[in-house]
Amino acid sequence: MQTDYDAVPYPSLSYAQTHPDRLATIATLLGLQPKPVTRCRVLELGCAGGGNLLPMAQALPGSEFVGVDASQAQIDTGSLAVRSIGLRNVELRALDILDIAPEMGVFDYIIAHGVYSWVPPQVRDKVLQVCQDHLAPQGVAYISYNSYPGWHMMGILRDAMLYRTRDIADPTERATTARSLLDFMSEAIPADNTALGAFLKSYMRFLQGELKGVSARGNAFLLHDELERVNDPVYFSQFAGHAARHGLQFLAEAEFTDVFPKGFSESTLETLQKMARDIVEMEQYSDFLRSRMFRQTLLCRQEVEVHRALSVSLLSHLWAASRSQPANKEPNLCDVSPEQFRAPDGGVLTTDHPVSKAALLHLTSIYPRAASFGELLAVARDAVNASQEKLANDIISLQANLLKAYTYSSQLVELHTYTPALSLQMSSLPIASPVARHEARDSLIVTNAWHERAHLTPLRQRLLMLLDGAHDHDLLVATLAEWDPSGESGSLSEHLQWFARAALLVA
Ligand SMILES: C[S@@+](CC[C@H](N)C(=O)[O-])C[C@H]1O[C@@H](n2cnc3c(N)ncnc32)[C@H](O)[C@@H]1O
Known part of the structure; x- marks a missing residue:
């Protein structure tokens, strides 16, 4: 079947908001028990050239990934990349979504990014039918679509x-x-x-x-x-109705900060709550207020009980990372003076709780690594010499602060269900992510271990491709001196530190 995407392929990139870890984190917070992402099955519908699926497969070697797309040319490009990188846990199939059959089995996570609004009604219906037929009991589906009223x-x-x-x-x-x-x-x-x-x-x-x-x-x-021939935006309530006809219910949006609408006054929220009879109406009214034009909705099975009142104790099962910086270079941890932590997206956490301050400081020092809640609590309590009597209070206060920060800004505190393989130490034979090295062959955008996009300079693009464990430190220094004789782009160790901080080094 020849498609428009064969003639002009879609730029196949990664989308952090579709990663199973993001889906699992949100599902966990809402009371589900999703499958651990380190041993799950993931299906992507309309996977194009595999740009989203391949970095996931590399980060989660114990899981299995299947991507389908109707465009043979895009699947061929992706399959070539799979072989060249040597990934064994991902399969890309040239297949029409309409032809997906029961033999494909059950999936813990199903992703359809950029498909629903851009396909004819029968394919749109089949996307939800596939979720109904193939989603595990505690599974999560991600579907993005253009939405009214913003798309008008x-x-x-x-x-x-x-x-x-x-x-x-x-x-x-x-x-x-x-x-x-x-x-x-x-x-x-x-x-x-x-x-x-x-x-x-x-x-x-x-x-x-x-x-x-x-x-x-x-x-x-x-x-x-x-400009695609089909481009059919829908109102959220129509989408939720369509999902319900396939036995699926609204779980949340993939950007968790969207779950608690910011910028509305207390009285606006009160009125909304009075007007809306259920979560679907609440979301629909807030779309009218915000003129939302695009949604990235997570769905789960209708019979699953969703707990919308978040319980802080669930934080004990999660990992945290933070790309914030303390406002004071040396924050005072030992007393109850308030300290601020600021994220690049403008998010600010102010806390006077000594253990929370020490925890945030620890996270800023280990970024891009994440810490499990247990590790974080132990390190932070150690740093402030916390007494045994305060343990219960410290747990609740730290959980509440982390959760508050996560709902407010996606960079202040990131929550995860696992931590990927990452190296922060400079080895004499540095190794960058094989998928990122492959992406760098023809792109300044590569995917890091957290499934985020890192933007390279042309020099770093070339350097990244050499970080394959076969080029030692001396050879890299000599190559860099050839490319940049004045050394104005920085030393090798500065570049390696940048790669480490960008979560691109795996060993
Ligand atoms: C807008 S692109 C999105 C690609 C990718 N998911 C992304 O977001 O980067 C839509 C993709 O869906 C695929 N597609 C459209 N109709 C399809 C169908 N009936 N079956 C399988 N794939 C289809 C196209 O070939 C294309 O790769």
């Missing part, structure tokens, strides 16, 4: 681009012509005093961010995301 505004731009390109058949020319129209419109429409102008400005910012590092393939995003 994007629809204006889509209609303008479709109109402008209506006589153009060549996909690349369609994309460049559409892009020029957007550039023209964003200059022609004042951003300040019209709703469309303000929207256009923020969309252009998004497009530029999305294209950073993939400019050569960037037009493919525009072509497939906005």
Whole structure:
């Protein structure tokens, strides 16, 4: 079957919000008992060239990954990468979602990113049917889709681009012509005093961010995301209704910070709670207030009991990491003076609880590693010489602080169900993630051990490919001196530290 994606492949990238660990963490907090991600089965529908699945398979060697996509060309590219990297736990199949049969078995996590809104109704229905037929009893499905009411505004731009390109058949020319129209419109429409102008400005910012590092393939995003023949946004309530007809219920959004809407006053929240009769109505009303145009919804089976009142004790089963920094270089841990920790996304945690302060400080010092709750509690209590009588209080206060920070900012405290293999020590034969080295062959964007995208400079792109355990320190120093004789990009050890901090070194 020849598809549009064979002619112009989709830039196949990783999406941190789809990782089984993210799904398992949220499910655990909501009272489910999801399968440990270190030994689970994962299915991705519409996996393109495997850009999302391959880094997961590398990070979780004890788990099994299956990806299906109708585009043979994309599957061939992905399968070549699987063989070249030497991954044994992932299989990519050229298969129409409509042809998925029961033999495929049961999966603990099912992912469909960028598929639901972009396929005809019968395929959309089959996506949910696959979840109904193949999801494990405590399994979690991730489905992203364009949503109304926000997409009404994007629809204006889509209609303008479709109109402008209506006589153009060549996909690349369609994309460049559409892009020029957007550039023209964003200059022609004042951003300040019209709703469309303000929207256009923020969309252009998004497009530029999305294209950073993939400019050569960037037009493919525009072509497939906005100009695809099928592009059917839905209201959240319609999506939830569709899921319910397949025995599935709304669990949460994949960005956990979205679960507790920020920026609404107490009285707004009170009114919302009075208006909404259930969680679906609550989410739908908040979409109206926020003009949401895209959702990344997690579903579970209808018979599963979801505990929406979060219990802090569940933190004991999780791991924590933090990319925050203390506001004071040397925070005072021993008394109850308040200290602040700030994350790059603006999130701030202020606490006067000595053990929480010591715990946050420990996390900032070991980042990108995560610590289990047990390790964190022990290290932090040790650091402040905490007494035995305070143990119960320390556990509850630390759990509450970590949970509060996690719901507020995705960078202040990250919660996980496991920690991947990561190296922070500089070895004489450094090894970077094999998948990242493969991605670096033709991209400045690579995936790190936490399944996040790391952006490389062209020099680091070349250097990363040499971190294969066969190039020793002296050889790397000599190569770097050749590429950058003035040494202005930094020393080898500075680059290696950057790679370690970016969670790209595995040994
Ligand atoms: C917008 S792309 C998203 C790709 C990838 N999930 C991502 O987010 O980067 C949609 C993908 O779904 C695939 N697709 C569309 N219809 C399909 C079908 N009926 N069966 C299998 N794959 C399909 C396309 O080939 C394409 O790779």
